[in-house]
Amino acid sequence: MKDSQGGVRLVTFDVGGTLIHPNPSVGAVYAEVLTRRGFACEAADVDSAFERAWEAAARRVPPAPERYRRSPGGERGYWKGVLKGTVAELGGGEPPAGAAEELFERFAQADTWRVYPEVPEILEGLAQRGIPMGVISNWDSRLPRLLRELDLRRHFGPIVVSSLEDCEKPDRRIFLVAARRAGVRPEEVLHVGDRDVEDLEGARRAGFRALKVERHNGEGAGLGLVLRWLEREKITACGSIP
Numbered sequence: 001m002k003d004s005q006g007g008v009r010l011v012t013f014d015v016g017g018t019l020i021h022p023n024p025s026v027g028a029v030y031a032e033v034l035t036r037r038g039f040a041c042e043a044a045d046v047d048s049a050f051e052r053a054w055e056a057a058a059r060r061v062p063p064a065p066e067r068y069r070r071s072p073g074g075e076r077g078y079w080k081g082v083l084k085g086t087v088a089e090l091g092g093g094e095p096p097a098g099a100a101e102e103l104f105e106r107f108a109q110a111d112t113w114r115v116y117p118e119v120p121e122i123l124e125g126l127a128q129r130g131i132p133m134g135v136i137s138n139w140d141s142r143l144p145r146l147l148r149e150l151d152l153r154r155h156f157g158p159i160v161v162s163s164l165e166d167c168e169k170p171d172r173r174i175f176l177v178a179a180r181r182a183g184v185r186p187e188e189v190l191h192v193g194d195r196d197v198e199d200l201e202g203a204r205r206a207g208f209r210a211l212k213v214e215r216h217n218g219e220g221a222g223l224g225l226v227l228r229w230l231e232r233e234k235i236t237a238c239g240s241i242p
Helices: 026-036 043-059 074-089 099-106 119-128 143-149 172-182 196-205 224-233
Strands: 010-013 020-022 113-115 133-137 159-161 189-193 209-212
Touching: 010 172, 026 043, 026 074, 026 099, 043 074, 074 099, 119 133, 119 224, 133 143, 133 172, 143 159, 159 172, 172 189, 172 196, 189 196, 189 224, 196 209, 209 224
Parallel strands: 010 133, 010 189, 133 159, 189 209
Antiparallel strands: 020 113
């Protein structure tokens, strides 16, 4: 889509699947904790069970509001529910004692995550072009600290996190929060993410432009598509953000 204004004043990014990923995988971390605590399971099986439990948990939340704080027990209660659903999908009953608390802490730690290899170079490239950046993520309140520990926070202006805003993607309101905080118009923002509904559709409903990250297990373009898109559209920075 051509930029009739001649510039982009903000590029926003999704986080999970776009900038970072669990290491070695959600299933591997869950399986290690559950097995050590007495519920033996394999990482591949847990990955599949987790996905089903995650989808079921999402369906229990009304369409528009944010899921984490609105769940019984708040953020920790939400993740306890996902763990319970995962164990149930694996044929078990109640999760082992202490597993939910340990997993909540593990996924708050930087060493449970990895930044995709090309991400630092691409973010530096955007900074050199004078294009400010931000984050729009469906995540709980642990995200800002995690971004600092992964040395990513320094690249971004607004960090818009669903659990802190009481709305989540694809709700257009969360995108408009980022534009408002950056002092730009929606049409001056490019959003980059890996999900069709949450990132592409949500961003476009808010008046943003949008790009989808294609990773394909390391065979896709990754975040490199952002610079190529800017070059193709002949878009440069359009002034600085106040």
